[in-house]
Amino acid sequence: MTLSESGAAPAGEVVLEAVGLTKHFPVRGRLRDLFSRTPAVVHAVDDVSFALRRGRVTALVGESGSGKSTVARLLAQLHPRTAGDIRLHGTSTRVRGGRRFRSYVRRVQLILQDPFASLNPVHTVRYHLTRPLRIHGTAGRGAEELERALADLLTRVSLTPPERYLDAFPHELSGGQRQRVAIARALGADPEVLLADEPVSMLDVSIRLGVLNLLQDLKDRLDLAILYITHDIASARYFADETIVMYAGRMVEGGDSETVTQNPAHPYTRLLTDSAPDPERITGALSGADAARADRGGGEPPSLISPPAGCRFHPRCPHAMRRCVADAPPRLTVGDRPGHWTACWLYDPATVAADPPGSAAPDADPTVPPPPAFAGRADTGPREEAR
CATH class of the missing domain: 3.40.50.300 (P-loop containing nucleotide triphosphate hydrolases)
Structure with missing residues (x-):
């Protein structure tokens, strides 16, 4: 029993x-690491x-x-x-x-x-x-x-x-x-x-x-x-019942599954949901803002031997800000549903006001709108996504 x-x-x-x-x-296998203080x-x-x-x-x-x-x-x-x-x-x-x-x-x-x-x-x-x-x-x-x-x-x-x-x-x-x-x-x-x-x-x-x-x-x-x-x-x-999204070894979003999959907050989660097969993308029927949105998030995941500082998704993110390059974001409450959080500076109003989205991504297409910047708060509790 x-x-x-x-x-x-x-x-x-x-x-x-x-x-x-x-x-x-x-x-393993690199001779110079034998003489390094930080292997x-x-x-x-x-x-x-x-x-x-x-x-x-x-x-x-x-x-x-x-x-x-x-x-x-x-x-x-x-x-x-x-x-x-x-x-x-x-x-x-x-x-x-x-x-x-x-x-x-x-x-x-x-x-x-x-x-x-x-x-x-x-x-x-x-x-x-x-x-x-x-x-x-x-x-x-x-x-x-x-x-x-x-x-x-x-x-x-x-x-x-x-x-x-x-x-x-x-x-x-x-x-x-x-x-x-x-x-x-x-x-x-x-x-x-x-x-x-x-x-x-x-x-x-x-x-x-x-x-x-x-x-x-x-x-x-x-x-x-x-x-x-x-x-x-x-x-x-x-x-x-609940979904947690990981990128390059870190958690980037979490909440109940319906909310995370239907209203994704983090740009990487949006990339995952957009990666589903679409007949219009196959036939090349998309144009303008739709085509730019379909192409966002290009590039390769970073090396985990020397991962980028700050948010690990910022080299691929079209909405990256200068703070994304320097500081790793904490968990921020999205605000649309209870328990929905994301590790993205776009949901910190103070950061967005001082550092507009796309300021660290010069090649980003301006026709691709950033996700809405809900009022968020830092959340350091380990059980937020399970509530």
Whole structure:
């Protein structure tokens, strides 16, 4: 029986929390770094804070290389963190192995992107599901209870009849079936948190919705807290209760999913929403201000070995101001919906009045209007996006 089924934990309770989470990877193979006082590092994740709540889905959205998967591996305690804190039920946790790690992963399970790579090809589904049941003490007593537990796991992920799949090898299953087995393996520990690292990106478009619906059903029935990592902001709107947008290792916007996807505040979030296929762009039918708006945000993400000062998006932002080059923006309340925030100086009225948008972007097209500058305030609380 899970905590939610026994009524021991209230819905909406904060289960897992990241506070100022930071991860820097050392850069290897450069001789000059041996004589440097500050060796080069990759700034994979910097100052990431959010909370995962029971019975809710939080989406982490961004392009490849933005640090999303690193955040998931930090929360799974697979990478040691450089700075910041991870709190499980309000208690700071740092585990490296042994019994403490086993106790932690029983509560926090990671679902990887590629189901074929995450399953051992020489073992059957029975083997993959039996191991977590025995390791975490949920296999019951005797062979009969183990068989019931295995059948229950496969039934939970809609692989029925269970006996059809128990003795199958991974290569005998479709991509969607393999991912369902991976989800069942995670459920074998009876976790409270699922960290889903792009769980549908390797699947055919026709079966992605089925897997998302499965996760939604498991979240509702088992009262799980789910972190959903994706580069597809449209699926975040469909699946997640709240959405956080990351760019170059930093969080740039957060709030409820409907607001973030339909009324994006940060220029990068607008770029993500505009990146959806548009037949008019393909045929070249856009012109004037529409064409300029479609072309905004061009260029490449910055190097994370030497990231730009200030806002990391400012080299690509058509509304960049001089302050964007010098100072990293804090979280500012957008003001259109409760809990909607963005890390953008456009929402600081004092900055906009003294430093008009576009002053640090000489090549920006003046026909592209900046987002409205709502009255904002700095917000340093780690749980603002979860309210």
